[in-house]
Amino acid sequence: MPGKPKRACIVGSGNWGSAIAKIVGTNAARLPQFDDRVTMYVYEELINGKKLTDIINDTHENVKYLPGHKLPPNVVAVPDVVEAAKDADILIFVVPHQFVRSLCSTLLGKIKPTAIGLSLIKGFDRAEGGGIELISHIITRQLKIQCAVLMGANLAGEVADEKFCETTIGCRDSRLAPGLRDLIQTEYFRVVVVDDEDAVEVCGALKNIVACGAGFVDGLGLGDNTKAAVIRLGLMEMIKFVDVFYPGSKLSTFFESCGVADLITTCYGGRNRRVSEAFVRTGKSIKQLEDELLNGQKLQGPYTAEEVNYMLKTREMEDKFPLFTAIFRICTGHLNAKELISCIKNHPEHMNSNLIPQPVHSKL
Secondary structure, rough: OOOOOEEEEEEOOOOHHHHHHHHHHHHHHOOHHHHHHHHEEEOOEEEOOHHHHHHHHOOOOOOOOOOOOOOOEEEEEEOOOHHHOOOOOEEEEOOOHHHHHHHHHHHOOOOOHHHHHEEEEOEEEEEOOEEEEEEEHHHHHHHOOOEEEEEEOOOHHHHOOOOEEOOOEEEEOOOOHHHHHHHHHOEEEEEEEEEHHHHHHHHHHHHHHHHHHHHHHHHOOOOHHHHHHHHHHHHHHHHHHHHHHOHHHHHHHOOOHHHHHHHHHHHHOOOHHHHHHHHHHHHHOOOHHHHHHHHOOOOHHHHHHHHHHHHHHHHOOHOOOOHHHHHHHHHHHOOOOOHHHHHHHHHHHHHHHOOOOOEEEEEO
16 A cells, blocks of 8 residues: 555444454555554443543543553544544444444445445345345445455454454455455464455355354353354354355355354353353343343344345245354244254254265174
């Protein structure tokens, strides 16, 4: 990205948005190819009678979504998304996926035509007429800009604590990749760039469904062996889903941070797992637990499970993805969580007799 320093805007300010703002602000301040000032769109809220944007700009701390962590002083909280984004060359989207369409509608015609996007949003949206649509595709279509994606085993609190982790950027355009990598990478946050953009994004969405299954296992007290089986079968369904609906992707992508690493960490440490465990233990609804446990954050897994099921149902493929289907039915109250294992005992991955090795006859 040669020439005039590039300006970055972070569209969103939850815990993940604030954690990435810490990285982007630090890199923008130290690297000459980026403008020092980083804007961060903050949905305005009152905290003890004071505006959240004022608190962030005065104390350099998002006291609601990332308390205890100082943001760089060059990160400026802005309550108007158009004002925050209008001069940006790089728009980093990190909001719940349910709000993307309305945000894009608001921004249409109000941003630089040369701007590029980077989506950190893990989820799908429902396409008109059936199926699902990737968030980066919505951003590209509605705003008429290129949009890469970033997904990985990146629990926000650990990133903010500067504990070492990896992430994956999916970017088809090799000219844009170095600039995006430089803006994001630090000594503790290591970036691998691949061109398999769709598979990177699909992994980031689907792993939240599997994490719900892991949470059900925890809630039922079934142990780590059972959870490992759910994780493995979940990975197989993720690979199969990409193969069916996004053909041409690379198997190697599933072994990047966006794939197996993100799946594992989310199934042991993420909010989808935590809420799903509480769902089994308490009998409360997903919505009620989301309100009680997440401090205003949104849960992605159950919504993504619904969107994926909508796609599978329209293609008459629910039986090909029994884990995704069972998790959806449990989340919506159509199946008791105790039935999870029954639903996957006859999983296609267990039924392929061609994979059963023949006995080896020993002469000993």
